[in-house]
Amino acid sequence: MLCAVFSVFPKAQAFDIxxxxxxxxxxxxGFVGGEDFRRLLSDDGVFWQCLGHxxxxxxxxxxxxxxxxxxxxLVLSQTADHSRxxx
Numbered sequence: 001m002l003c004a005v006f007s008v009f010p011k012a013q014a015f016d017i018x019x020x021x022x023x024x025x026x027x028x029x030g031f032v033g034g035e036d037f038r039r040l041l042s043d044d045g046v047f048w049q050c051l052g053h054x055x056x057x058x059x060x061x062x063x064x065x066x067x068x069x070x071x072x073x074l075v076l077s078q079t080a081d082h083s084r085x086x087x
Contacts, residue, residue, distance in 0.1 A: 018036065020029040040047050 019031065019033055021032050022029040
């Protein structure tokens with residue numbers, strides 16, 4: 001039930017809002033359907049540029065940052081073990 005309240009319902013509401021041209025405060029909502037999505041995917045070069053940047057960030061995160069985050073504690077624990085045995 002909590003999953004539906006905090007995950008499913010907000011996503012459904014966001015999709016519903018995306019189908020209408022609405023300023024957020026007025027009750028005047030004009031149905032645009034998938035026109036905004038079609039325009040976004042076909043005509044908007046900025047969208048594709050941003051998507052490329054996000055994909056590059058994901059690739060760098062997976063291939064560089066995460067392995068470094070895993071290696072850092074391993075190196076530190078090795079260093080701590082050596083300092084204990086030599087003292």
